[in-house]
Amino acid sequence: MPTAPATPYRSPDGIYDEAVGPSGAPREHAESLMSAVGALAPEQLAALGKRRDRSFLQAGITFDTIGPDGQAVDRPFPLDLIPRIIPAEEWSTIKRGLAQRLRALNQFIDDVYHGREIVREGLIPWRLVVSRTHFARPVVGVRPPGGVYAHVAGLDLVRDGDGSWRVLEDNVRTPSGISYVLANRQAMTRLAPRLFSGYRVRPVDHYPQVLVEALRAVAPADDDEATVVVWTPGPLNPAYFEHAFLAHQMGVELVQASDLVVRGDVCYMRTTRGLERVHAIYRRLDDDFCDPLDFRSDSVIGVPGLVRAYRAGTVAIANAFGTGVADDKAVYPYVPDMIRFYLGEEPILQNVPTYRLEDPDMLADVLGRLDELVVKPTGESGGKGVVIGPHATAAELAEARRAVLANPGGYIAQEVVRLSTVPTVEADGRLSPRHVDLRPFAVFGESIRVIPGGLTRVAMEPGSMVVNSSRGGGSKDTWVLEDDRSDRTPEPEHAAVQGERLLAALPEVRWGGSWVGQSQQQQQAVAAADPPTPTPTPTDPPEPR
């Protein structure tokens, strides 16, 4: 049997590791996993990694990165082979926290475009809301079917040094990554089924079904089944794999702008049988590009008149226009207040401590210790423009200081979270700790449903905290365990038929039948000439038949 890796896995000091405790012993939920992994030699793990890359390339689960020579290269999606485990009780907190936060954000969006109660209450300045780049004037006063704005949400969660979960970012525009959650799980069941032994992991593959049900639930179709489509900017989009994957899995059409047309107040798609009414659009592009009449007039990938149809209530758009106002980083510090205001509850998941820089006192404080904080521009996503103080050079800090001073309202500062670590396989097959975050996905239709787990992103450089896949980050399969893993459901549904045979045996040909019996006789000719005693006479060879 292969021996355990030469150097046992240790977590770095002062950082919360999710698989092993401070003593180096595996945490209870990770015991079987760590021993299953320990039974694999580094070479075996490395070989498994090669198989994984090959199968991802074959299946076309890739994304483009810019190689060292400046050329775009197709790389297999980087899945790490060691899964991340979330015990059931932790997950139930996360799930409730996510649902709570999503309810509050949805109410906030509704409020912003209608009564502005929260502004009149003085909890959030109107000036701040209306100056967000994603505030959508064309949809003020429009309430989408069902009152749901944020149909799909992906919130970024991190674990602090003490292991507590915190929300780092909200994303209620077009969060991506769910296809990788599904693809990762499928790859893990194929590549490393042995790691699952001893665990009952909650499946994730019903997501497309949940999504299409949610979209049908909000679609304004009065007669029969609603027509749902997925709208992609096109095959050149970096997330095209995901768009195609979701459309395929949901069994709906994947459309581009040229396939959609608005006549009067109704949206149609062009089919081989003429125009066909579309009831719900799951769009995967920004507000700005959706309709050249109401948003950016230079958009060539938009559908003219779509906002008109939306306003008329004949088509549901997921996520609704204008949701970007809720996931803006300058609005983020107000989310706990929103939860208290709209729901009358205390937030289940806490924010990371955040400073708003338009406040002069806070600005001065932040500028004084810029090298200890993270500075983020408010309107960006995907890690663009983020400066991590402790890791930044003097020049980067000076540049950040200049930018913040020029436009304090365009930035926020956050305390650095010492992200938790999880064992990760290196290129040579050894395990070492890497920092991770988690993006769980929630779908809001008739009710809120959270998909167990989510996309765990891993920083592949030692010590690095940058997990974005566009910047070399990897991913992990995320396992949410069932409540009690020893208690496998028996099969009570079959209790009634215990002891009796359900079905007759499979039909077979009768092997002793007359024709088949010939086969024995066919060989008897040989047997007679060639008796079983091992003394064949060379002078008397069997007759060739």
Add this chain to the structure above:
Amino acid sequence: MLARIGHELYWLGRYVARADHTARMLEGVFAADLQGRPDDPVGVNLSWGPVMAIMGADWDGRRVDADEALQGLMLDPQRDASVVACVRRARESARTLRDVVPQDMWEAINTLSLELLAVTPDGLLLDPSGAFRVVRERCTLFWGLMGGTMLRDEASAFLAAGERLEGASVLLRMLRVALPAIATASSPDGGDIDGQAHALLRAVGGEQAFRRSPSGPPDTPHVARFLLFERDYPNSVAAHVAAVHDAIDRADVASRSSPPVLRLSRLTADLDFHRRSLESADRSVLLEQCVTLQDELDAVDRDVSDRYFAGALRPVAFSVS
């Protein structure tokens, strides 16, 4: 054509189809079984015990281990229902038929047989997906070659008849096991346990086809009706029955007076009628349908043997240990 050759072709088709369907079912159940009960009630697993029952083994309702089921149904040569046994018998048939079956098709089966022999029990448990893929790809190759290279004569007709009859029969067995499981469970219309349907769809590889068809939500009655009556889906009972009918009709010079052809015509019409008449039927009605259909298919099998294979080789029940 010799009756003996027709008979061999018919069973060659059945065994290749059986190996194919079994491997697909095992793959679907394996993937579902690795994971736990779903968070949302749309995916209860079709677990190993019912699979053993589908394959005709004695199963007393106890929990069956994944390793045990996988080993038994993939690699156990003693077990008539195992993939290895099916492939071995298909290979024997194909060897007898080497003058009839195109060389490429013989090679596909022979290669599959050799590849399966190279799979060790440990290797299977370590990487089952590799073994599933081998079976799936070789069987697909076999049928593809049949479509692309074989003369449309009696020989291909009997091969196709065997293939499609087996397809229908496996599907009905799966439905008969999956349907009562849900009907007798606590909640009457399966609200919280209605995922067996989903697992079933996955096990026959029909998930995407179901979603693209206007068949309604993926609950058990809808899935069962889809798998029984939807002629546009090639792996439905209705499509299989129609294909068997077409094949035998082609092979028989006097098809108008042929008992199996007449029986199949009636069955095709019945299925088409039930597609509409059972639009809102519940599980017990559908289950009854499955039993009736399976009886009819057994009768077709007998008729085929009587008429074409001189009645010498009626299928008899073999006990599967």
